[in-house]
Amino acid sequence: MRGKKELFMLITGLVLFVSDLVTDIVVAVHYKHKEEYHWFGLTLFFIIVPYFIVNGMATYQATLEKTCADASCYSMFLCSSIFVSFGREFINWKNKYRDNHPCRENYTECNCTDCKQYRDIIITSNKSTYDFAWIHYVETLMESTPQWCLQVYIMLRQWKFPWTTVLSAVFSLLSLAWNITTLEKARITKEGYNFKVLPTIVYFINQLVVLMSRLFAIVIFAYEFKVLVFYLLPSLWLISCVLLTAVACIQRCCGNMPFYDFSLFGRCSKLLESFPLTFFVSEAVLESFGFGSFAVHCFMFCIKSLENFLMVGMAVESPDDETHMSVLTPIAWASFTIGFLVGIILLIVYNKKLKPKHKTEEPLVTVDNENIREV
Numbered sequence: 001m002r003g004k005k006e007l008f009m010l011i012t013g014l015v016l017f018v019s020d021l022v023t024d025i026v027v028a029v030h031y032k033h034k035e036e037y038h039w040f041g042l043t044l045f046f047i048i049v050p051y052f053i054v055n056g057m058a059t060y061q062a063t064l065e066k067t068c069a070d071a072s073c074y075s076m077f078l079c080s081s082i083f084v085s086f087g088r089e090f091i092n093w094k095n096k097y098r099d100n101h102p103c104r105e106n107y108t109e110c111n112c113t114d115c116k117q118y119r120d121i122i123i124t125s126n127k128s129t130y131d132f133a134w135i136h137y138v139e140t141l142m143e144s145t146p147q148w149c150l151q152v153y154i155m156l157r158q159w160k161f162p163w164t165t166v167l168s169a170v171f172s173l174l175s176l177a178w179n180i181t182t183l184e185k186a187r188i189t190k191e192g193y194n195f196k197v198l199p200t201i202v203y204f205i206n207q208l209v210v211l212m213s214r215l216f217a218i219v220i221f222a223y224e225f226k227v228l229v230f231y232l233l234p235s236l237w238l239i240s241c242v243l244l245t246a247v248a249c250i251q252r253c254c255g256n257m258p259f260y261d262f263s264l265f266g267r268c269s270k271l272l273e274s275f276p277l278t279f280f281v282s283e284a285v286l287e288s289f290g291f292g293s294f295a296v297h298c299f300m301f302c303i304k305s306l307e308n309f310l311m312v313g314m315a316v317e318s319p320d321d322e323t324h325m326s327v328l329t330p331i332a333w334a335s336f337t338i339g340f341l342v343g344i345i346l347l348i349v350y351n352k353k354l355k356p357k358h359k360t361e362e363p364l365v366t367v368d369n370e371n372i373r374e375v
Helices: 004-033 037-064 071-098 113-158 163-190 197-253 264-273 283-288 294-316 325-354
Strands: 365-368 371-374
Touching: 004 037, 004 071, 004 113, 004 163, 004 197, 037 071, 037 113, 071 113, 113 163, 113 197, 163 197, 163 283, 197 294, 197 325, 283 294, 294 325
Parallel strands: none
Antiparallel strands: 365 371
16 A cells, blocks of 8 residues: 555654643643642643644644635634644545556656646645644644653652653653654655655654753753743753854855845744754754755754753752752763764764655656646
């Protein structure tokens, strides 16, 4: 059957999304039963707010695509649009892979009406998948990332590790790494390349290890300095934005980036778009800025690793020695070291050996009157 890999990634994404949501709700209820209302409130906040924001994004996208016709439909999407979006992606997969395409393998060259329509389906499906990947990416960024940090912080603070909370943290991390990988695959596919199984595995493992290292560095900093972490995160965000602007200025001076918007509105827009780089380096985000080079990616990764080193160093060397810090210190340094070494090795392997450099066997095509051309 064609499209098995795509179907597997779609089903896995749905399973991780539901598992992450359910385990977070279970953990929130657990805090309520223990009358720990502050943890209950924070956990519930990071469930409800991201859910409605992401559903609003999905609803808006569905409205633009005219899949939502009236007010009642709009209300339905507001409550369940993320699940409806999953349903639409299953339909797109069926149209692209399950249904037999006309003329078999000659559809890319055939000029018949059916083949033209099938090529249009491929273009529409790839664009829809990419848009959906962005929505799911934002969902995990806003929900899974703070949930992982919050639940791990609570476990360290209480020095208790209930299986429900551990499971919630595991699903949050897996969901985050998986959706970053899915977005990268959708971006590569949309550009007309084939994202094969081995690059998918390497990219996912890279994101998983690097994410754990980054997020644990933030948690260990919060464990030692508590509320100062709320000053740290905006600072990390600002550093990312400044670095991107500096790289853009350098490339503009070299004549390699004429399209970068340096207006006030453009800078504010780029400030928001750079927020994910507070937590991880995403090729899709860098590509949205026009930074597709391997050198920029390595530079940003090294900056994030330096930030991790400073956060861990400040936490373990702080004169205010928190309880259990002697146990957490070697774990924190091991997490940083493994994250840096594995991250830089897999980053090089992926970009130099595994990143797709040739067009897929099913190229994106557009129809220009009677002539067919590849995008």
